[in-house]
Amino acid sequence: MTHSRFAPRALIIGAPRSGSGKTSVTIGLLRAFARRGIRVRGIKSGPDYIDPGFHFAATGIPGLNLDSWAMQPDLVAHLLKQAAYDNELLLIESAMGLFDGIAGGEGRTGSAADLARLLGIPVLLVLDVSGQSQTAAAVAVGFRHYDPKVKIAGVVINRAGSERHVNLSRAAIEEAGMSVAGAVMRNGELSLPERHLGLVQASEHAGIDAHIDKLADVMEASLDLDAILSMAQPIELRDGATDAAIPPPGQRIAIASDAAFTFLYPHLGSHWRALGAELVPFSPLNDEGPSLDCDFCWLPGGYPELYAGQLAAANRFRNRIRHFAQSKPVHGECGGFMVLGTSLIDAEGTRHFMTALLSHSTSFAQRKMNLGYRQARLLDNGPLGGQGSVIRGHEFHYASVINSGRDEPFAEISDGTGQPLGPSGGKRGHVSGTFFHAIANS
Incomplete structure (x- = not known):
């Protein structure tokens, strides 16, 4: 790969906890810098698949996930170098709190702090000062000293209630020797809409562009963009390896792509294309099936439960995918x-018949959240690798298997710390599936 013609810089947007306003600040900054003509790309720390869609909507440049638990350090370095190509600025949005992760070993916790240490990237700390003022300085100082390998470059005061509130918080933080890049006032209109699995995806938000413009307007008026740009540091783009990347499962991959099937990790699609594979989209909601000149069909995650009736009525899709399989x-x-x-039972308790290529049944009627990192040992040769291979990934769903069927299991899974969770998914003939989202080889 040729080197970028830019000297790319990077900055992590972190916070003490989820719900501090990182996403709104990040999206607003992405659009604000893009307005200045800066080629800026958003990256999400961790396995979240919602925020990269908003990053893409804000910049027009595809989002990316960097995950220190699921991805080996060499793969992280490789993906970062790819992301920096032809871009001037990378804004990496932290998941949860900056240091939050799992006991995965040194540098493999999944936290954004791992990326700060591994890649030498400074942090802009977003502090929600609701219900406090000078105490925010104690929080900021705690972050500065908690880990000397993680550099806190500055602070954004968020959700301040008044100018007096801003002044009290700012003075205390600056007296502690830390830089404040500005203050965003409390404003309910800046929040992104939510629904059953968290945030609405960017593709589903009818007024997404206007909303992002509003966020950018606020960030331009409230924050010192020049100061934030100066906090971002040039990054060393060292060579990495793709040995841990999941290879393309076929040369021509038919991939379901519509409002019911929205999610494929960006790094998977780009890696497959880089190795010469072609992704051929089709829409089950439009009653389309996989093209028969493809050699593999992939049904990614999404929200089929919201379109279960439409999918059940898509006879051409069902017949075509059965023929393909x-x-x-x-x-x-x-x-x-x-x-x-x-079959799939929706939230109202209505049963909808699906493709029956596997024999299990699922239900969304009784919500039970399944969330966390997963390690999957494959029980047979298949699309993700050979028998015995271990894949790292993520699970996030509320649906439950109400009838496990009679198929062979696809994998034996463990949680992120290696605790066994039992068999997962199913395999019959040429067909396989699992609730587990694959990220990378272990």
Whole structure:
């Protein structure tokens, strides 16, 4: 790969906890810098698949996930170098709190702090000062000294209630020797809408562009963009390796892509294309099936439960994918796995018949959150690798398997710390599926 013609800089947007306003600040800054003509790209720390869509909407440049638990350090370095190509600024949004992760070993916790240490990237700390003022300085100082390998470059005061509130918080933080890049006032209109699995995806938000413009307007008026740009540091783009990346499962990959099937990790698609694979989209909601000249079909995650009636009525899709599966492999993740089963019960308790390529049934009627990192040991050769391979990934769904069916399990899974969770998914003939989203080889 040729070197970028820019000297790319990077900055992590972190916070003490989820709900501090990191996402709104990040999206607003992405659009604000893009307005200045800066080629800026958003990156999400961790496995979150919602925020990269908003990053893309803000900049027009595809989002990316960097995950220190799921990805080996060499793969992280490789993906960072790719992300920096032809970009001047990388804004990396932290998941949860800056230091929050799991006991995965040194540098493999999944926290954004791992990326700060590994890649030498400074942090802009977003502090929600609701219900406090000078105490915010104690929080900021705690972050500055908690880990000397993680540099806190500055602070954004967020959700301040008045100018007096701003002045009290700012004075205390600056007296402690830390830089304040500005203050954002409390404003309910800046929050992104929510729904059953968290934030609404960017593609579903009808007024997304206007909303992002509003966020950018606020960041331009409230924050010192020049100061924030100066906090971002040039990054060393060292060579990494792709050995841990999941190879393309086929040369021509038919991939379901519409409002019911929205999610494929950006690094997977780009890696597959880089190795010469072609991704051929089709829309089950438009009653389309996989093109028969493809050699593999992938049903990614999404929200099929919201479109279960429409999918159940998509006879051409169902017939085409059944025909495809007679001779070629089909794999489904999470929502895709649900559609491969015999039936799906929606939140209202209505049963909808699915493709029946696998024999399990799932239900959304009784919500039970399944969330966390997963390690999957594959029980047979398949789309993600050979028998015995271990894949790292993530699970996030509220649906439950109400009838496990009679298929062979796809994998044995453990949580992020290695605690066994039992068999996962199903495999029958050329068809396989699981609730588990694959990120990288272990």
